[in-house]
Amino acid sequence: MLAKRIIPCLDIRNGQTVKGVNFVNIKEVGDPVELGALYAEQGADELVFLDITATHEGRKTFVDLVKRIAQHINIPFTVGGGISELRDAEALLSAGADKISINSSAVRNPQLIDDMANNFGSQFVVVAIDARCEANDHWQVTVSGGRIPTDKELFSWAKEAESRGAGEILFTSMNHDGTKNGFANAELARLSESLSIPIIASGGAGSMEHFVDVFTEGKADAGLAASIFHFKEIAIPDLKEYLRSNNIVVR
């Protein structure tokens, strides 16, 4: 049976791993290749590396880093951050990335999803959506790390992304991110039931039970988290064992 995936996410700035709490107050936690290899060894199913460097020099460092990751790590990994043109994706693909994730650039230019999918295949294209619940249960899509609201709504945008050729949706609830109170399970379940591509849940992981909930109530295909892994609050082997004992199929 297809296993539920556990995905540590590493935020990268200038070639180093960082983790922001609610995307501010960034704190350094280590070398991305070393940390990624450690997670792979511990049983992580995939890795996500998000480049939060904005500068041109940082960009080049990131492509070099992606190549080092591909050389040393033997599980699939997604890279994201600052990808706004086909040639950005192409550079990352040739460096050895398995998937790219696009977020703000897809909101600004939805055609980018079609172009990426047509050129590299849907399996290469993860559309990341950061959304915040406003009044009246309206889930507003935000960009630039949650700072800028847009006119898009979560469920219709996710559906559009799928029809344009996205291979997966990575949904981060900005209401849950950094809280450690659990994932946005109701919204995740709604996404999972209305789309036929895999859903990666992000934002809110604080305990092992939260992962059981996200796979049962939230019907997610994969659960992503950062700080709880980086700060060793949850060890991946323990998490896998806990999920197994709760009848969740894991590798």
Place this chain on the structure above:
Amino acid sequence: MKVVIIKYNAGNIQSVKFALDRLGVDAIVSADPEVIKGADKIIFPGVGEASTTMEYLIKTGLDKLIKELTQPVLGICLGMQLMCQWSEEGDTSCLGIFDEKVRLFRPKQGEEFITKVPHMGWNCITDLKEGIFDQSLEGAYVYFVHSYYAAKGEHTSAVCDYILPFSAALQKDNFYATQFHPEKSGDIGSKILKNFIEL
């Protein structure tokens, strides 16, 4: 030992090269027929769309070349599908090394957890036949990403179950193929690649 990865217009060849590097094998990436024919082991990777890739193989003469190889050949993912007889993707006549046909996964309606296409993630392989597998790998998890599958048939050398049981691997004479990505399947995948290199 000379290992050649066939270079063509499909996919993430770099990952396969890196996986072999990690095994201490310095593979050559080439589209040169003489280099390919002179190899001890050949890997035919691939991520992409069947009909355009098949057209490219015909145009470059790689189609005939691959079929005539007598040394061990390992097709991966789309490489495996192209080694089959036919693919529903673009209604494509493929290389015909394996008689099996390639079809699109159709989600089962109403069955929770089995309604997603592509089949993406880690799933287990069973009913393994010797060759690139050994008994220690029975039930092991490997990484899949695909929307089309090769049906089970006489050349099936590993089975995976997603929506229905399908060929996770095929083998006939010197031709080996995996639907999953050994280069991305952790230590299990490395073991399978090593078994192929050591054939």
